[in-house]
Amino acid sequence: MENGGWLEKTDRSQRAWQEAKQGQIHLQRRDWPAAIASFRRAVELDPESSWFHHHLGEALCQQDRWEEAVVAFTRAVALNPDFSWSHYNLGRGWANLKRWRNAAAAYRRAVELEPNFHWSHYGLGEALIHLRRWDEAIAALLKAAECLPTPPETDDWTTVARRLGEAFQGRSSPGWEPTCEDYCRAATDSNCSELSVLRENPELCRQLARDLAGRRQIPGAIILYAIAQKLRPDDPDITRELETLVEKKKRLEADVTRRHREIREHPERWSHFEATDGDPPPPPPPERSPRNSGQIQFDDDRHIDPRDILDLWRAVGWRPQPRDRLQKALENSFLVISVWEVRSDGKRLVGFARVISDGALYATIWDVAIRPEFQGRGLGRVLLRHLIDRLGRENIADITLFAGSGAVDFYHSLGFVADPNGIKGMFWFCP
Incomplete structure (x- = not known):
């Protein structure tokens, strides 16, 4: 047995x-x-x-x-x-x-x-x-x-x-x-083990500060620059970069305060977006890619392979979604704008945004993403202005979005303002 x-x-x-x-x-x-x-x-x-x-x-x-x-x-x-x-x-x-x-x-x-x-x-x-x-x-x-x-x-x-x-x-x-x-x-403080990484590697601190500044994540950039200045007080470049960033932050805060004051004084004029003077901008011309090997093209066709979008989301650090649900989201979107790098051997999705709307009064912009190596070239700005122009043609003036912490300054620069009444978005997730 x-x-x-x-x-x-x-x-x-x-x-x-x-x-x-x-x-x-x-x-x-x-x-x-x-x-x-x-x-x-x-x-x-x-x-x-x-x-x-x-x-x-x-x-x-x-x-x-x-x-x-x-x-x-x-x-x-x-x-x-x-x-x-x-x-x-x-x-x-x-x-x-x-x-x-x-x-x-x-x-x-x-x-x-x-x-x-x-x-x-x-x-x-x-x-x-x-x-x-x-x-x-x-x-x-x-x-x-x-x-x-x-x-x-x-x-x-x-x-x-x-x-x-x-x-x-x-x-x-x-x-x-x-x-x-x-x-x-x-x-x-040598007893603070949590920040020993920065004390032992001041260059990492400065590198992170520059990176966050480039991504418009200003509070974190200022804090890291200030730490780098403490660790390297004799470095004039760090001091200059810190002062420039602090001044930029103060100007931005003053501008937002001014906008909120204007909204309180003239609520009838309030809009989530302050349009520029003149005619709406024409469709953006092709631009050279960072690698100088392709062209940038904008498209409003919603028939995009979800795998291309998921690849873009992975590149920007977002969590993936099931393909079938993403496909349904695309089909039910009011407006979809995509940005492509077109090369001789094919094309690659480098930017994306979509809008959900009732088609008459309200619209919300979602999923704005630009592939990291294409950021800082103005593609996000052109993408957003193109979306807002399209919504304007439908007489939709009440436009909202939910901005991640690193993108707040970017949206402010386009005319978006935080809710003047301090109202925050609330969400319910299925448990």
Whole structure:
């Protein structure tokens, strides 16, 4: 009996490994349903293998089946609690389910096991932002920036820097000056371990400051420049760049205050967009691409492959959406504008925005995105003006949008103003 039981167990183990190997082949071929089926059979044959549960979870992630993926990674972690990759993927699963406390716990454990993997630090920072634990989020994202292999040229750097700017924006509410003072004191305090990354690498601090300034994430840029000035008080370039940015911030705040005063004094004139004088701008001419190898073209055809949009969203650090739901969103949009880089070997989506509207009174702009390497060339400005011009032709003057923290200055420069009554957007998400 004992021999028979051992032989049966060995046979089941061998069959489980055969299923798992087949699952790996399906993963390489990107045949996610087949991979899921193979790994499920492997788990049924050998439920004590953490490796089988882990790869089942990976295949489920590819299908956005996050609840099932969390179950698989939770089991993998229970069987092998020292494998950082399972903890990291468990964090991803919880994050996609918007279970931020669970996500933070999983990412934190992944960081403990593998402290040099920047995506674990990034995931932890993102979860902490949603929990509004700003200081912890900033510390995690600074660590992510330090762990990046080749900053600042990579897309990873862009993603981390943008999220860091959002964390500083949250920490700076309602005013950036007190936050700046707090962080400057902490940066020079050797007992403050959270900012040791910057004390040990002042150039990283300055690099991040310049990057955030270029992305119009001004509060974070000012804070990092101020820290860099504390760490390098004899560097005149840092002082000059900081003074320029602070002056720009003050001018912007004065302009917004003036606009709000005008709105209060003349409410009948209030509009979310202040049109420019003269005739509407003509369609934008083609522009040369950054690599000088293609042309930029604008298009209002809503028949866009969702895969192109998802690729753009990944480039700007946004979470993907299921393809079928994105396709439905495109079909139901009032207006879609896309920006393409056209080259001899094909074209690539480099900018996008869409509008939802009742077609008469109100419109809201959504999903404004410009591929990082094309930012700073005025494409976003032309895209927004083109949208507003099109809405104007439909006599829709009440235009709203929801601006991320890093884009507030950009939208202000186009004439958008924050709600004068302090009303904030409210959302309900299906639990």
